[in-house]
Amino acid sequence: MPTPALPIPLGVCVLPAPHPNAARAVRYPEYVHEILGHVGLCYAAIPYTELESRLPELRILVTVGEGKLPEAVRAWVEDGGAWLSLAGLCGLGDLLGAEPLPATYSLWASGLRSLGEGYLENLSENLSPLPPGYPLGAGEGLGERLGGGLHFFGGLAVSPTDATVLATCTDSHGRPSELPGVLARGKCRLIAPDLVGSVVHIQQGRAITRDGIPSSDGTGPTHDGVLKSDDGQVLDWHFDRQPVPGVPGLSGFLTPVADAWVELLLQNIFALASLQEVALSLLWYHPCGAIAQGHLSHDTDGNNPLDAEALLAALEEADAPGTWCVILPGYDDALLQKIKDADQEHELATHYDALDHPWSEEEFRSQHERLVALFGAVPVTNKNHYLRWQGDTEFYGWLERVGIQLDQSKGTSKTGEVGFNFGTCHLYRPVAPDGTVLPVWELPTPTQDLCIFAPPEAATPLLDAAERFYGIAHFLFHPAHMRKPGVADALKAVVAEGKRRGMVWRTGRELVQWERARRKAVWVSATELELPEPLPGATVLTLDPSGDVERWGFKFRLSTSPPAPSPGRSFLAGKGES
Ligand SMILES: [Zn+2]
Incomplete structure (x- = not known):
C-alpha cells in the first residue's frame, strides 16, 4: 500500500519589500530559502500572493519581514494555526502580543523603527523544550556562553502588550535595553532581530576596499597593508570572541554566530511543530547520519618538494585526504602524480596568488589556466593566497566563469581571529548585493597551521563547534610548516580526534559534490x-x-x-x- 501523499504542513512566506527609500526591518529576506534549503527541511515556499488560498493546507507558518498579512491569517491562527514571524508584526500585532515601538523623535523619514545593531540575551528556557544545561537557551544562559549574546544586525523594535518575553536585547555596546528579542503569545512567536539578514551579514562581511580595524589586544592586527577577507569581518573583537581554554591571553571566535542564529530559527520551528504534533522531516546535512565532517586543506606556498613529501607521509599516517591548493609554479609532474595516486584520494585545487600579482579577473584566469594545464583536470576548489580579497562578491563571478565550485578564502589570517570570524562552520552560498544567491559555495577557513598559527589547544573548541553545530571542521596545514616541531603530530591528532567523534574527512571536491546533489x-x-x-x-x-x-x-x-x-x-x- 503506497503511503498517501500528505500536504506539507510548514509554509514559509516572505513579505513584499517596502517601496524604495522606506525603512525596512529585514535585508535579503529571500535568503531564508537558502538557509532552510541547506537544512534540508521539508517545507513549502509560499508566494505572498498565494498565502491566503494556501493557508488551509498549513499547520505552521513562518513569515519574514514587516508588511501587511491577509486578515485570513487571523482566522487561521484562531483556528489553531501556529505562526512564527521574523521581524514583522504584519498588521497582526495583537496575535503576537506586541505593538510597533515609535521612534524617540519623529519629523522626517522615520516610520518603522529598527532594532539597529545589538545582541540577543537572556534566552528563556521557555524558548523551546531544551534539556537543562543545554548550551543555547536553557540553564547557563546564552550571554555566558557567547560572552555577550547573539550578535544581530537590524530587525524590528516592538513593545510587548500581552506577550511573554523569551529573550531581550542589548545595544551594540552590550548595554541593556527594554527591547524584547523573542516574544511568544499562544501559538504565535516573534523573533524581532533580522535573523536572516544577520546570517548574511555575518557570513559575508562588508565589501573590502581598505584595511580593517585591528583588535586592541595585539592578536588581530588586520591593519597590515594587504587587503584580505578578514578586513571585512563584522563580528566584534570584544563581544564575539571567547578565551581559548588553556591558552592565557588568546581569544578566538569560538562560536559560529550565524550557525547559532540558524539554530534559534530551527528551535522555534521545532517547538511550534511539537505543539502542533507535526512530524517535520529533514534531509540531514551529512552522509549516513554523521554528526559532522572534517576537512584538511594545504596551501603549497614555496612548493618545496621535501615539504610536500612530509605532508604526504603525514596524511598517509592519518589516513585522511587533503585538498592541495597549489600555487604557481606548482610541483613537478612526478610529485603531482604521486599526490594524485595516493590511496587517500587527495584533491588538486587552485591557490590564486594576488599578493605578488594583480587582483584582477584577467590575472586570476591566467593562473587558473596554467594550473589546469599542470593538473590535467579542471579543479573544483580554490583558496586565495593570504586569503586575499577585494570588493564585494565580484570574485565569486570570476570563480563561476572558470567552473570553480568551492571557495575557501573567507577566513582567519591572524592568530587572534582563530575560529569562526565569518560565523559559520557550514558550506554556504553567498548573496550578491542585489539579493541574488550565487552558484558557488564558500567554506570558510577558521584556522591555519596548529603550532604555528594557532596553539594546538585551539583544535578542541573548533572540533566542538563543528560537532555542536553539525558542520565541517576545516583545518589548514601548509606543507611548508610540516617539518617543523609538533605540526605533523598536531595534524594526525586532530584527524584522529575527529574520527573518534564520528567525523569523516573529505576533500573540498567531495564536500561540494555531496552538497550539490543533496540540494x-x-x-x-x-x-x-x-x-x-x-x-x-x-x-x-x-x-x-x-x-x-x-x-x-x-x-x-x-x-x-x-x-x-x-x-x-x-x-x-x-x-x-x-
Ligand atoms: Zn598561500
Missing part, C-alpha cells in the same frame, strides 16, 4: 523526498518525541537510504526505502 532533493509531500541525483548515505530525520537521535535539543527518528539510491527514486521519511 537537488525535493520534498514532494510531507513524507516523500525525490532525489534527482544519487545520494549514497542520504539520511532523513523526522521529529519524534520518542526518537533516539537528538539534534538541536529535539528528538528525531533517523532513517538512512540504501547505499546507492538510483536517480529519481523517492525516499519516504521514516520508512527507509520506497
Whole structure:
C-alpha cells in the first residue's frame, strides 16, 4: 500500500519589500530559502500572493519581514494555526502580543523603527523544550556562553502588550535595553532581530576596499597593508570572541554566530511543530547520519618538494585526504602524480596568488589556466593566497566563469581571529548585493597551521563547534610548516580526534559534490523526498518525541537510504526505502 501523499504542513512566506527609500526591518529576506534549503527541511515556499488560498493546507507558518498579512491569517491562527514571524508584526500585532515601538523623535523619514545593531540575551528556557544545561537557551544562559549574546544586525523594535518575553536585547555596546528579542503569545512567536539578514551579514562581511580595524589586544592586527577577507569581518573583537581554554591571553571566535542564529530559527520551528504534533522531516546535512565532517586543506606556498613529501607521509599516517591548493609554479609532474595516486584520494585545487600579482579577473584566469594545464583536470576548489580579497562578491563571478565550485578564502589570517570570524562552520552560498544567491559555495577557513598559527589547544573548541553545530571542521596545514616541531603530530591528532567523534574527512571536491546533489532533493509531500541525483548515505530525520537521535535539543527518528539510491527514486521519511 503506497503511503498517501500528505500536504506539507510548514509554509514559509516572505513579505513584499517596502517601496524604495522606506525603512525596512529585514535585508535579503529571500535568503531564508537558502538557509532552510541547506537544512534540508521539508517545507513549502509560499508566494505572498498565494498565502491566503494556501493557508488551509498549513499547520505552521513562518513569515519574514514587516508588511501587511491577509486578515485570513487571523482566522487561521484562531483556528489553531501556529505562526512564527521574523521581524514583522504584519498588521497582526495583537496575535503576537506586541505593538510597533515609535521612534524617540519623529519629523522626517522615520516610520518603522529598527532594532539597529545589538545582541540577543537572556534566552528563556521557555524558548523551546531544551534539556537543562543545554548550551543555547536553557540553564547557563546564552550571554555566558557567547560572552555577550547573539550578535544581530537590524530587525524590528516592538513593545510587548500581552506577550511573554523569551529573550531581550542589548545595544551594540552590550548595554541593556527594554527591547524584547523573542516574544511568544499562544501559538504565535516573534523573533524581532533580522535573523536572516544577520546570517548574511555575518557570513559575508562588508565589501573590502581598505584595511580593517585591528583588535586592541595585539592578536588581530588586520591593519597590515594587504587587503584580505578578514578586513571585512563584522563580528566584534570584544563581544564575539571567547578565551581559548588553556591558552592565557588568546581569544578566538569560538562560536559560529550565524550557525547559532540558524539554530534559534530551527528551535522555534521545532517547538511550534511539537505543539502542533507535526512530524517535520529533514534531509540531514551529512552522509549516513554523521554528526559532522572534517576537512584538511594545504596551501603549497614555496612548493618545496621535501615539504610536500612530509605532508604526504603525514596524511598517509592519518589516513585522511587533503585538498592541495597549489600555487604557481606548482610541483613537478612526478610529485603531482604521486599526490594524485595516493590511496587517500587527495584533491588538486587552485591557490590564486594576488599578493605578488594583480587582483584582477584577467590575472586570476591566467593562473587558473596554467594550473589546469599542470593538473590535467579542471579543479573544483580554490583558496586565495593570504586569503586575499577585494570588493564585494565580484570574485565569486570570476570563480563561476572558470567552473570553480568551492571557495575557501573567507577566513582567519591572524592568530587572534582563530575560529569562526565569518560565523559559520557550514558550506554556504553567498548573496550578491542585489539579493541574488550565487552558484558557488564558500567554506570558510577558521584556522591555519596548529603550532604555528594557532596553539594546538585551539583544535578542541573548533572540533566542538563543528560537532555542536553539525558542520565541517576545516583545518589548514601548509606543507611548508610540516617539518617543523609538533605540526605533523598536531595534524594526525586532530584527524584522529575527529574520527573518534564520528567525523569523516573529505576533500573540498567531495564536500561540494555531496552538497550539490543533496540540494537537488525535493520534498514532494510531507513524507516523500525525490532525489534527482544519487545520494549514497542520504539520511532523513523526522521529529519524534520518542526518537533516539537528538539534534538541536529535539528528538528525531533517523532513517538512512540504501547505499546507492538510483536517480529519481523517492525516499519516504521514516520508512527507509520506497
Ligand atoms: Zn598561500
